Amino acid sequence: MFSKACEYGIRATLYIAEQSLNQRRVNIREIAKAIDSPEAFTAKIMQQLVKSQIVHSVKGPLGGFEMLRSGSHDIKLYQIVKAIDGDNIYKGCGLGLKECNEEHPCPVHFKFLNIREELREMLETTSITELAKDLDKGIAFLKQ
Amino acid sequence: MFSKACEYGIRATLYIAEQSLNQRRVNIREIAKAIDSPEAFTAKIMQQLVKSQIVHSVKGPLGGFEMLRSGSHDIKLYQIVKAIDGDNIYKGCGLGLKECNEEHPCPVHFKFLNIREELREMLETTSITELAKDLDKGIAFLKQ
DNA sequence: AATAAAAAAGATTTTTTTGTCTTAAATAAA
DNA sequence: TTTATTTAAGACAAAAAAATCTTTTTTATT
Numbered sequence: 001m002f003s004k005a006c007e008y009g010i011r012a013t014l015y016i017a018e019q020s021l022n023q024r025r026v027n028i029r030e031i032a033k034a035i036d037s038p039e040a041f042t043a044k045i046m047q048q049l050v051k052s053q054i055v056h057s058v059k060g061p062l063g064g065f066e067m068l069r070s071g072s073h074d075i076k077l078y079q080i081v082k083a084i085d086g087d088n089i090y091k092g093c094g095l096g097l098k099e100c101n102e103e104h105p106c107p108v109h110f111k112f113l114n115i116r117e118e119l120r121e122m123l124e125t126t127s128i129t130e131l132a133k134d135l136d137k138g139i140a141f142l143k144q
Numbered sequence: 145m146f147s148k149a150c151e152y153g154i155r156a157t158l159y160i161a162e163q164s165l166n167q168r169r170v171n172i173r174e175i176a177k178a179i180d181s182p183e184a185f186t187a188k189i190m191q192q193l194v195k196s197q198i199v200h201s202v203k204g205p206l207g208g209f210e211m212l213r214s215g216s217h218d219i220k221l222y223q224i225v226k227a228i229d230g231d232n233i234y235k236g237c238g239l240g241l242k243e244c245n246e247e248h249p250c251p252v253h254f255k256f257l258n259i260r261e262e263l264r265e266m267l268e269t270t271s272i273t274e275l276a277k278d279l280d281k282g283i284a285f286l287k288q
Numbered sequence: 289a290a291t292a293a294a295a296a297a298g299a300t301t302t303t304t305t306t307g308t309c310t311t312a313a314a315t316a317a318a
Numbered sequence: 319t320t321t322a323t324t325t326a327a328g329a330c331a332a333a334a335a336a337a338t339c340t341t342t343t344t345t346a347t348t
Binding site for chain 1: 305306307309316317
């Protein structure tokens with residue numbers, strides 16, 4: 001469904017969001033441990049997330065990652081997926097046709113319509129903060 | 145969603161199924177042209193589909209591929225996906241956790257539940273013959 | 289029996305994805 | 319101002335996926 005990079009990116013962001021609930025800034029070593037991911041690879045992905053303004057980073061001692069403080073905009077799952085994997089999951093054709101639409105549909109176009117729409121809806125409405133709260137409550141997990 | 149191999153595999157099977165409606169056996173060159181896929185790579189994928197008993201092949205002049213004649217069992221989309229990509233799409237965790245279930249869920253586990261279930265249902269119930277008929281009627285396409 | 293056409297098998301190459309390593313830049317604290 | 323700690327950047331390496339090439343096997347036709 002998602003690339004490994006995207007999976008790690010979502011998990012990392014969720015961990016940062018959880019810690020940000022308590023004003024904690026976290027470094028890459030801690031993130032990689034918390035989500036059980038390869039540290040150097042995760043660091044690369046964090047660079048993308050910082051550039052896409054999904055998380056904020058601070059260099060130097062006591063530095064690390066935290067959610068943007070602006071607070072005004074709550075990040076949605078959709079933004080992470082778009083930043084890392086692009087929007088092919090819910091825009092591209094299920095069978096890989098370059099052109100696939102109502103007028104020129106692939107054989108499964110209408111069968112996929114509902115599913116893709118539900119997926120898009122879910123990604124666009126699910127907020128990171130919402131999910132982070134479940135982690136904080138201990139009713140959801142980021143590894144194993 | 146699916147790998148390239150799986151996309152080509154589905155499209156190839158659909159083309160063969162369409163031609164089998166009219167008792168036509170087709171060779172790999174014709175298939176690759178019809179579905180706009182790399183010929184040699186498609187040939188490799190056909191080998192998997194033959195081994196998985198999704199299509200039938202005949203060697204030698206006038207040989208090629210056709211659907212199994214048994215007729216008793218109508219191939220479902222699900223069988224092709226399982227043969228090529230495995231069942232990770234609707235069984236594996238959306239965030240890549242090794243263990244993810246009701247008792248130990250990832251943060252999006254319950255958000256994904258419906259979508260994955262719908263996808264599984266769709267793949268398990270959609271028949272290749274059904275889709276092939278749409279191709280035959282000219283209301284669905286396998287390229288562009 | 290020889291030839292030609294087709295799939296099967298296996299080796300190889302290319303591209304993409306995943307992952308690592310090294311150096312540079314920033315910055316807090318001693 | 320030096321040192322230590324952190325992210326950023328970029329080069330590099332390994333593994334997987336996508337794609338190709340070559341040889342073998344099968345079989346219909348001449």
